[in-house]
Amino acid sequence: MSSNLDAPRRIVILGGGVAAFSAASELRTRGYDGALTLLSPEGLPYDRPPLSKGYLLGTEDAAKIALVPEAWYAEHAVDVLAERAVALRPSEASVELGDGGLLSADRVLIATGARPRPLAVPGGELALTLRDRADADALRDALAPGARVVVVGAGLIGAEVTSAAVGFGAEVTLIDPIDPPLVPAVGEALARRLHAMHGQHGVRTIASIPVEISASDGGGARLLRLADGSAVAADAVVAGIGIVPDAALAAAAGIEVDDGVLVDASGATSNPTVFAAGDVSRLRRPDGTLTRRAEHWEAAVRSGQAAAAGMLGEPPPAFGAPWFWLDRYGVHVEAVGTLDGRFGGRVILREADGVPQAAFLLADDGHLLGAAAVDLPLLIRAARRIMDRGLTPDPAALADPSVPPRKLVP
Amino acid sequence: MSEGIDVGSPDEIEEGTAKVVEPEDSGFDEPIAVFRTESGCFFALNDTCTHEEASLAEGWIEGDTVECPLHSSSFNLRTGKVLCLPATVDARTHKVAVEEGRVVLYPGVDADDAARTAD
Ligand SMILES: Cc1cc2nc3c(=O)[nH]c(=O)nc-3n(C[C@H](O)[C@H](O)[C@H](O)COP(=O)(O)OP(=O)(O)OC[C@H]3O[C@@H](n4cnc5c(N)ncnc54)[C@H](O)[C@@H]3O)c2cc1C
Ligand code: FES
Secondary structure (H helix, E strand, O other): OOOOOOOOOEEEEEOOOHHHHHHHHHHHHOOOOOEEEEEOOOOOOEOOHHHHOHHHHOOOOOOOOEOOOOHHHHHOOOEEEOOOEEEEEHHHOEEEEOOOOEEEOOEEEEOOOEEEOOOOOOOHHHOEOOOOHHHHHHHHHHOOOOOEEEEEOOOHHHHHHHHHHHHOOOEEEEEOOOOOOOHHHHOHHHHHHHHHHHHHOOOEEEOOOEEEEEEOOOOOOEEEEEOOOOEEEEOEEEEOOOEEEOOHHHHHOOOOEOOOEEEOOOOEOOOOOEEEOHHHEEEEOOOOOEOOOOOOHHHHHHHHHHHHHHHOOOOOOOOOOOEEEEEEOOEEEEEEEOOOHHHOOEEEEEEEOOEEEEEEEEOOOOOEEEEEEEOOHHHHHHHHHHHHOOOOOOHHHHHOOOOOHHHHOO | OOOOEEEEOHHHOOOOEEEEEOHHHHOOOOOEEEEEOOOOOEEEEEOEOOOOOOEHHHOEEEOOEEEOOOOOOEEEOOOOOEOOOOOOOOOOEEEEEEEOOEEEEEOOOOOHHHHHHOO
């Protein structure tokens, strides 16, 4: 791969998210002692998951969500420039900045993340979206007690925004054509339980899609017309309908892009001096097939670490089963591996008083493919170890709520 | 503060679990988790994860690490060192010892290992 390249001396990382930060940190951990610059238009890197949780609710401030204290950057000789890259110039070993200046770089890591998918209907631009701190600040202002808030999209972010809006005392309507969402991520039973929480908290859920949003008067009020013929009035509309990778710079530089910058397991793109990691990247397997983009926090950390290894010409670390969490209405949900049963396997539920607490997907040969659980974090830590160690768990023990998680891992 | 406090007999804390000592009992300003590893060693850290608000005593204890039950940062039980994101700040250690058949916690006194590895 990059073995015919000289060892890097000037690395520039585009981005100030967790993928960019993880790559920078891993480069230093691996002993890279050359120049290291983070181009982070929003300033010091911060963490995004709190933007739909504590930061949106106002229980955590900007300092609390910083990825590391400011002193870390000086201690690790990482320069953070609050600037946006406007072009990659790999053939000139440089990156172009907004003022036309060039920053020399013998390796570049693209960790520019993603942008919210725009709501592609007339008036769709009237919807607020949530990706960065400024978005969260604007959204917090809109989620006032009694405000009529319509959330479009009941996936991870839409549901968390809905839960926060309820917390602020807003009157919330949640629109999503899929009922329940998140089945591939947490399985059918938990997806139903989680989706039902909206109604239990006074949220009106509508299984439809908006076809038009209009400003219904001179003020801030909006009117949404839905595909089922109904209409909903709102003081604020929020769209959480997925993300689009921010891959324009790579595409403009002639790097292979297909719904994300295509990378191998060490983050290498089709240009040997350019790497990509995090939400902007999409893994191409050795056989040429493309995976789904991960879009989760831990995946961004891991791919940043893998790209750090890749830039140094070292093999990427081996990672275990992927994991993510979500929080809503005070419950904490985690999942590891996959619950997507479309390719086979059987589902085992762990229930208490008829309510599903956890779901497991078991392969035909007895191996665990994935697990999800509500407020049972140790069960997921057990599942993760079962998967990473290739164990075959006893299905009856998985289903039995009286078996403590630790007893599942011999 | 160097006075030890009696946390109980060793078998009151099952292997692979932890017991929380509250500020009113320890005199220390934060809850302290006293861990017993699977190999029977005792360690103590501030109970609240340095990332958000989770109780490390409710985490997954394995070898000489504890993994936070909320976002999975791991901490070394001997030194308090944080081993992975999202937490980036080490956990504070406290000295704990088994003396005359009792588990004795020294709230606010660094564990010996923490002192040795502090850099
Ligand atoms: C509101 C919210 C809640 C979430 N909650 C969870 C959760 O509960 N659990 C979970 O597992 N995951 C969650 N995620 C997903 C997780 O946060 C993302 O997967 C992760 O942030 C991706 O990291 P990244 O570094 O790839 O991208 P980002 O974090 O998006 O960072 C991209 C960075 O690139 C910068 N950038 C963009 N263009 C340029 C340019 N041209 N030049 C230089 N820099 C540029 C941006 O300013 C930004 O700093 C959540 C995401 C959001 C938005
Ligand atoms: S609270 Fe411990 S890792 Fe987040």
